Amino acid sequence: MIPSSYNVTFGAPFFAFEPPALQRARSRPMAAKDPSYSPVGVSAHDLQAERACFYGVLLATLAYGALSMLYIQLIQVLLARPKRGQSFWALIAYSSSLFPLATLAIAAVFKFSEMSYIENRNYPGGPYAFYRAYSSDYVNVLGEVSGTVFPWVADILMLSRLFVVWNHKWWILPCPVVVYVAKLAISIPLLIALIRQYDMGWVSRLSSFGISYYSLTMAFNIYVTAMICLRLHTMRSKLEAVAGKLHASFYTSGITIFVESGGFFTLWITVYVIVRSRGNFVQDIFLLPYLFTLGITRMLVVLRMAQDRAWSRDLVTAADRGVLEWQISSTHSVPLHDIPSSAAMATYNHKSLPRKFQDDQLV
Incomplete structure (x- = not known):
């Protein structure tokens, strides 16, 4: 039975009714919101933090969607490759390690958000x-x-790319490797503090752990990005002299250098550290998508490697020596020694004939 206070509207196959509270809400102007509906016992600071977390979840969702598209495109490119050597399996292993971790992370964000904002x-x-x-x-x-x-x-990928771009010069690695190991070490107590926020002993050190970790992350990425950009910029003229401006543009354009160096994530983490150091609530907007922006920048590099458009050791060596041993096209690079001569092609075509025709001599 419907209460008499409800406004009932009967239609052909159904009826709709509005509760009194909704009727009163419709009679008020949109700007006049009832403050009695505001959360009880929640400070303004916590409201700002919750709002920032909400926006961060939205950005994280969009970033994960972009990461998923890149992963699917990468798998399509890898499966279409005719040769599947060590580099093929290395790219498969790397990308197939990153994507499941990102999926688990975003699934946990969704579920815990449901627990926080709906169930409790x-x-x-x-x-x-x-x-x-x-x-x-x-x-x-x-x-x-x-x-x-x-x-x-x-971050293992960027260490590898830095080593390749600098033509396997070992002196380029000690600094980023030390920062990488330090970052890895500080991430363990940070993880413990994040999952034990009910323990005041860990909570008191959470801020210092976080500042140390993200500062090291920023330092690592700034170093790697700067050194890769410097190297590619200095090799631009050398590669243009060897391969020509048209072919060199596929490797030396500004966008290419930005992608190869992981510049997008470097900008992201730098902004986050600056905002966090000022204690601004906007920091959570940058923190939640942090993981997925990192994945996007790395997956873009891997995709270029899978498409044979990334800088390789052979290309770096050719630019350094001024001798082009590669035939560069707009889509991929092929070693010249892999291109058979006309005589070899004739022999190959002759052997590909049925056996009864191979003994015949062409006049």
Whole structure:
């Protein structure tokens, strides 16, 4: 039975009714929001933090979608390759390690957001307090572990690319390797502090761990990006002299250098560290998509490698020596020694004939 206070509108196959609260809301102007509906017991600071987390989740979702598209495109390119050597399996292993970790991380973000904003919306102090109280829940632990391991794998690629671009000069590696190891070491206590936010002993050190970790991350990426950009910029004229401006433009354009050096993530982490150092609530907007922007920049490099459009050791050597041993096209590079001569092609075509015709002599 429908209460008499409800406004009932009967239609042909159905009826709709509005509760009194909705009727009163319709009679008010949109700007006049009732402050009594505001969260109870939540400070303005926590509201800002929750709003930033909400925006961060939206950006993280978009970034994960872009990462998924890149991964699918990468798999398509790899499966279309005729030759599947060590580089093929290395790219498969690397990309297939990153994408599942990113998937686990975004799934944990979605599930814990559901727990915070839907299932426990009336938790005292709001979703932000719920996160601190239930940080040791297995959903959050899974997400934090995935988010910690992800950069360990992702940054290995940039160390490798730095080594290749600098033509295997060992003196270029000690500095970033030391920073990488330090970052890896500080990430472990940071992980423990993130999943034990109910323990005041760990909470008191969470801020210092976070500042140290993200500062090292920024330093690592700034160094790698700067050194790769410097190297590619200095080799631009050499490659143009060897291969010509048209072919060299596929390797020396500004966009190519920006992608090869991972410049997008370097800008992202730099902005985040600056905002965090000022204590601005906007930091959470940059923090939640942080993992997926890292994955996008690395996956773009891997995609270029799979398409044979990235800088390789042979190309770097050719530019350094001023001798082009590669035939460069607009889509990929092929070693000249792999191109058979006309005599070899004739022999190959002759052998490809049926056996009964191979003994025949062409006049």
